Amino acid sequence: MPNWVRQAAAIPVFDGKVCLVTSRSGRRWVLPKGQIEPGQTSAEAALVESWEEAGLVGELDRDPVGTYTYQKLSREHHVIVYRMHVSEVREVWPERLLRHRTWLSVHEAMTRIHEPGLQNILRRVFQLRQISDVQAVTV
Secondary structure, rough: OEEEEEEEEEEEEOOOOOEEEEEEOOOOEEEEEOOOOOOOOOOHHHHHHHHHHHOEEEEEEOOOOOOEEEEOOOEEEEEEEEEEEEEEEOOOOOOOOOOOOEEEOHHHHHHHHOOOOHHHHHHOOOOOHHHHHHHHHEE
């Protein structure tokens, strides 16, 4: 068994805003993301996590917008990221009692996300220049 975990995430976009959810601990804001189960594609996993963690339904871009890695519990996590075009925002969803959901401008979302690899993906997808430009806009 490899010492790394395969995950998929979505950047949910609706009406020009990006959706973030709280982590299970409630201490951080993150994108909906989770492990890719056996027999599941990364795109399927991204859609499932968006529904379970944020109550969102929609379509993904055909191709991923990037990948990043992070360390958690002494294991490396490899995350494939898709942009999701949200068509429905449900008020009742599986993890609604465990997580909070918020809609932010891309600039605001960038200030709340801590993973540098994910910040780079957002910067590229939304054609932002650099994090100092983002912080200057939100101050």
